[in-house]
Amino acid sequence: MKVEIYNALMRRQASRRDVLRGTASAAALLGMSSVMGGVPGRAFAADDVRAQILQIPGVGKGSPTDTDWQKVGELCLGPTKANVQQGEFAGVELTFMGLNNQNLHNFLFRGFLKPWEAYTGAKINWIDLAQADYNARLQQSIATGTVDFDILEMGAPFEGDTAGRGLLDEMPGWVGKQIEADDLVSYLKPPVGTWDGKTYRVTIDGDCHTFAYRKDYFGEGSISGMAEPPKTWQEVNAASKALIGKTDPLTSQPAYGYLDPLKGWGGFGFYFIENRATAYAKYPGDPAWLFDPENMKPLVNNPAWVQAIQDVLDLIAAKAYPADQINADPGTTAFSQFLAGTGAMLMWWGDVGSSARTSDTSVVGDVVGFGINRGSNRVYNRKTGQWEDKYNEAPNMAYLGWGIYVTKRVSTDEKKRKAAWSAAAHLGGKDLSLWTSAYPSGFQPYRQSNFNYDEWEKAGYDRAYIEDYLGSNVDSYNHPNAAIEPRIPGIFQYYSVAEDELAKGFAGQYKSAQETADAIAAAWEKITDQIGRDSQLKLYRASLGL
Numbered sequence: 001m002k003v004e005i006y007n008a009l010m011r012r013q014a015s016r017r018d019v020l021r022g023t024a025s026a027a028a029l030l031g032m033s034s035v036m037g038g039v040p041g042r043a044f045a046a047d048d049v050r051a052q053i054l055q056i057p058g059v060g061k062g063s064p065t066d067t068d069w070q071k072v073g074e075l076c077l078g079p080t081k082a083n084v085q086q087g088e089f090a091g092v093e094l095t096f097m098g099l100n101n102q103n104l105h106n107f108l109f110r111g112f113l114k115p116w117e118a119y120t121g122a123k124i125n126w127i128d129l130a131q132a133d134y135n136a137r138l139q140q141s142i143a144t145g146t147v148d149f150d151i152l153e154m155g156a157p158f159e160g161d162t163a164g165r166g167l168l169d170e171m172p173g174w175v176g177k178q179i180e181a182d183d184l185v186s187y188l189k190p191p192v193g194t195w196d197g198k199t200y201r202v203t204i205d206g207d208c209h210t211f212a213y214r215k216d217y218f219g220e221g222s223i224s225g226m227a228e229p230p231k232t233w234q235e236v237n238a239a240s241k242a243l244i245g246k247t248d249p250l251t252s253q254p255a256y257g258y259l260d261p262l263k264g265w266g267g268f269g270f271y272f273i274e275n276r277a278t279a280y281a282k283y284p285g286d287p288a289w290l291f292d293p294e295n296m297k298p299l300v301n302n303p304a305w306v307q308a309i310q311d312v313l314d315l316i317a318a319k320a321y322p323a324d325q326i327n328a329d330p331g332t333t334a335f336s337q338f339l340a341g342t343g344a345m346l347m348w349w350g351d352v353g354s355s356a357r358t359s360d361t362s363v364v365g366d367v368v369g370f371g372i373n374r375g376s377n378r379v380y381n382r383k384t385g386q387w388e389d390k391y392n393e394a395p396n397m398a399y400l401g402w403g404i405y406v407t408k409r410v411s412t413d414e415k416k417r418k419a420a421w422s423a424a425a426h427l428g429g430k431d432l433s434l435w436t437s438a439y440p441s442g443f444q445p446y447r448q449s450n451f452n453y454d455e456w457e458k459a460g461y462d463r464a465y466i467e468d469y470l471g472s473n474v475d476s477y478n479h480p481n482a483a484i485e486p487r488i489p490g491i492f493q494y495y496s497v498a499e500d501e502l503a504k505g506f507a508g509q510y511k512s513a514q515e516t517a518d519a520i521a522a523a524w525e526k527i528t529d530q531i532g533r534d535s536q537l538k539l540y541r542a543s544l545g546l
Helices: 003-021 023-030 046-053 066-075 078-083 106-120 131-144 156-165 173-179 233-242 270-281 303-317 330-338 351-358 414-427 430-438 453-459 463-477 491-506 513-531 533-543
Strands: 034-036 093-099 123-129 151-155 209-214 345-349 368-371 379-381 386-388 402-406
Touching (some): 046 453, 066 106, 066 430, 078 106, 078 173, 078 414, 093 106, 093 131, 093 414, 106 123, 106 414, 123 131, 131 156, 131 491, 151 156, 151 414, 156 491, 173 414, 209 270, 209 351, 209 463, 233 270, 233 303, 270 379, 270 491, 303 513, 330 345, 330 351, 345 351, 351 368, 351 430, 351 463, 368 463, 402 414, 453 463, 513 533
Parallel strands (some): 093 123
Antiparallel strands (some): 151 402, 209 345, 209 368, 379 386
C-alpha cells in the first residue's frame, strides 16, 4: 500500500470518529498537553499505564484511529527506554512485512511504532499484504531465496518453512525479559516459537477459533425455535435450516443461520472446515487428526472429514446461506456479514469479541454471545475405523497466533539487529497486548495477564459480556482435547490446495463430499512426497510429542 493512500485512509477514519464524538471531543483534546510531538494527549502516570491505555479511545467511543494507536504506542515505550538509548538507532532502516486486513495489523503497527521510531531514530519501510496474498508472497521469498524484509509478521505454522531453513535470527536473551515471555498462556510457550531449541518469536496473538452467536435468535419464542444456542454441529445445521425464510429480529432483513465461508483465503480459509471436522475427527487422547502419524497418510478423506464437508454441502443444497455465499471468504463472514447484522452464528478468531463492542461497523454488540467450538454427538475413532456415539468437542487452535520474527538479513549488523528486535519487543509488550486484546486489532488475548476481568470492566465492558467472551478463549486454550496443528514445512501448501479442492466441491464440480475429500488427500500426498515423506513424518511426529 502506498503511503499517500494510507495517510488518506487515516484522515478519513479520524474524520468519521470526530463526527461520532462531536465538539466535546475537540474540547477535550484542546485541554490536553502533548504526549508526543504534534500528537494531542496528556501526561500519564507511569504506574498506571494499563488503566490509561484502556481509555484510548474508550469502549463505545467509536473505532480507534491512528492518533489513538500512536498514543498507546507512546505510553507503552517504558520497556524500550530501559534497553535503548534515545537516538541509538539513528540511520538504521528496517523493512517490515505483514498484513493490512480490515485496516488492522500493519495499520496499527505503524501507529504503535511511530513513537518508537521518533525515540530510537530508526526508520521502518512497510510491505503490506492482503490475507489471501500472504502465503504466496512468503513462500515465493523462501523458494527463491529473495527474502527482502528484516521483520516479519508470521504465524507459528510457518516456522518449519522459515526457522527450519535457517532464515530467522535467534532472539537475544534481553528480548524475552523485556516482553515478559513467562506471561504467555501455556499453549503458546515453547516449543511454539522455537526450532531446534532456539527461540525465534515474539508472540503478539493467541488465535483460537471461538463460537459467536446472536442471543436474539435463541430462547423461548425465538425465530430459531431453539431454547438454547446449538451445542453440536448437528444442531447448528438444524438451526440454519429452520431459519430459512424467516426475518432477522434486529435488522428486519432475511434471517440466516451459520455463516460458512465458501471462498478460499490464501490457505487461511481451511481453518473453517477444520472447525466442523475437529469435533468429528479429533478423538480424545489421540493427537493426530490431519495425518496418520505412522506414515503421513492424510486423514482428510476419512468419514469424519467427509461428514464435515457434507454438512456444508447440505446447507448449500438447502439454500440456507446468504446469496453469493460462494464468494464469501472469512473476512466477509466476520466483518461484512456477522458484525453488520447478517447471520446468527459464526466461528472466528477471538477479535470478533472485541470488535463487536468497539468497532463503528458492528451492530450486534448488545446481542452477541460466545462459547467454544461446537461439539458433536458422535466421534470417529480412526484406530478402529468406527463411529462412537458419544459427545465430543475439540476447540480449533487455528494458526497458533501471530508473532513477530526477525530474519537473518540483520544478523551481521549488530546495530540493525538490536533495532529489529527492539521494534519486535515493543509490539509484543505486556501492556500493549492488553490494548490489542480489548480493541479491534486483528489479535486476541494471549497472555495470562490479559484475563483480568476487572481491567476490562474499568475500560467500559460490562462484566457479563467480558466473562462470556474471555471465558470462551480460556476454555479453548485449556481444553484437554484441543486440536493443535503441526508446525511442519509446507503446512500452508497443504491448506491452500485443500481450499482449491473444497471450492470445486462447493461449486458442484465433484459428485460428493467423499470425492472432494479424496481430491484433497491425493493433492496432500503429492506435497508430502515433494517435500520428503521421511523428513515430514519425523517432524510431524515430533510436533505431536510422539
